[in-house]
Amino acid sequence: MESAPGNITPAAVPAIRAPEQLRFTGTGASYFGIWIVNLLLTILTLGIYSAWAKVRRLQYFYRHTELAGSGFDFHGSPTRILLGRIIAFTMLVVYNLSVRLHSIWTLAVIIALAAVLPWLLRNSFRFRLYNTSWRGTRFHFRGTVGGAYRVFLLNGFLSLITLYIMVPFAHQRLKAYQHDNSWFGQTRFSFHARAGQFYLLYLMLLAGLLAMGIIVAAAGIGGAFKALVEAQQHGGRVDPQVILRAVGILYGTLILVSVIIGPVFHALMTNLIWNNTRLGAHRIECNMSPLRLIWITVSNLVLLVVTLGLFTPWAMVRLAQFHVESIRVVPASDLQEFAAAAPEDVGAIGAETATAFDFDIAL
């Protein structure tokens, strides 16, 4: 933006036809202030402020995410988010109470929750996307309620009764439901990844977990458990050292899975999903490096522990930057022209979002 003192004038717009990488310009230091004020005010208001905190957090991250020199924006109203949080919290409490207090009502409550959850989640997608914009044009989610019941309830149920063999399929259907029904202004997103590709990644995940299991077995956890079981049966005392080692190995395994297998799977899955998503004729490329994600996860974890959590804002910014900057938009035509020619049909959208049940259903 060129500027003379007291005067700020709009810049000229050159055409964009080459692949355009998303940029993240936030910094841990500037996010720290928002983060700590959010924490303080949330505590002081016994959680009420958390809705406003969420808006500020999302605005910080959206506005520092830039495509072709323009930031994204978040427009969600804090009161809507507060309403969603109250509903989510109530459902959580009701669920926990009903699971603990075994009675005839337990099943009824679970069925009732399962019946409304897909509808709530669909409305929550709609809220999130409608309140996201780039260059003044809003995103939309137009998934049907029926579709939500299929991807959440029916596919979830199928996964359960097939002993999780259908999980990759259910995952693929969920992503298709989300991406095929997303719009940027008048332009629709589309999703092209096949279930077979999801199965391949899940097989790799399984192989990784098995390899980890073999390593753990070799580390001698079997012996420790055998000693424990024998002590249980014959009433002998177990050497505390053995128990300590077993617990150590178990927790070590959990850490290894979360900092190695988790990030690798996440990176490969994110690549698969975004490489197979298009916006109209524009392609999207995602090139997330699993090794770099492992490094970020491990170093974040160490620094979080060392700083008693005060590193959180930097950790979040690092992670956001890594995610955002692994994505490129490959334009099929001039991106500037495309953005300029995406006017809103305000009337229809206004009606769509006027329902009382659009809110962010998350805690």
Place this chain on the structure above:
Amino acid sequence: MSVADNDLVITGESVNLRVPFAQVAIDERLGRAPRRLRLPDGTFCEVRDLDQLDALLQSVGHRDGWVDRMQRHLRLVLMALVAFVLVIAAAYKWGLPVAAEIGARHLPPALAEVLSTQTLKVLDGGILKESKLPAERQARLSSEFRALRLPEGGVPSSALLFRRSRPLGSNAFTLPDGTIIILDDLVTSMDDRQIMAVLSHELGHAHGHHGLQLLLQSSAVGAFWTFYVGDISGLLAAAPAAVVQARYSQKLEQQADDYGAALLMKNGLSPGLLAEALHTLLASHPGASKEGYLSSHPSTDARMRHLRELAAAFKPIEPE
């Protein structure tokens, strides 16, 4: 962009706007993100030169919101950090025990019962085994326990269960609904009057709903931890459940001791019995108080001293 007579004037190649400044909504300054001036017709103007915009806004007397200012001035941010730490420390030290006490008193008894039944089921399937005490010893202790008169009147309503456990050794504890579990090793290491003293102490925990208080406190700490690091690391958010072990505070132990002492005196027994029982427990857990009954009972010496003082002042009344 400039300002004239309280109007915002935007001029450029294809724009020429003049809007009263009071009608312009100005976004917060978040880090280095471009800031937007939202005009009444729904359009907006994105500004990247943040310092120059600040100067312009200042010249028309615009003042950013207090949260906005707090978020980005180093001194205010550091004050927020200090305030956050102080609030958390104060809430943990003073607020949490009081809130847990009030909460424990008002929770429906049905909830405590369900929690206790579940806990007992888990314990019985693992760490606890059936008692090997002779039936007549169990019956005698039970009837002595039932005959105790409570300081506030009436007799104990708590259930008394006998169990055996190697890892827990010489021990007794109370579940949230007041059910007391006493282990074989403890029974065999004491005489009946000392056992009644231990049970009086446990009745003190039951009377004060200490089990529920502990549960509420650890849930609150867990919830706070999840809130604090949950955004960034699921692994860290799950950590306290594995690491932190709930313990009665010194204050709750003393409350239970005082209640136990009052109960013993009401029944014509000396509070010194509880001190003796503590002494026996201390001896049965050699190598200091790292595990078992005493680790959850801090500063046993101070407690024994206190109980002996009570005992010295105690004049047994002949039961009528």
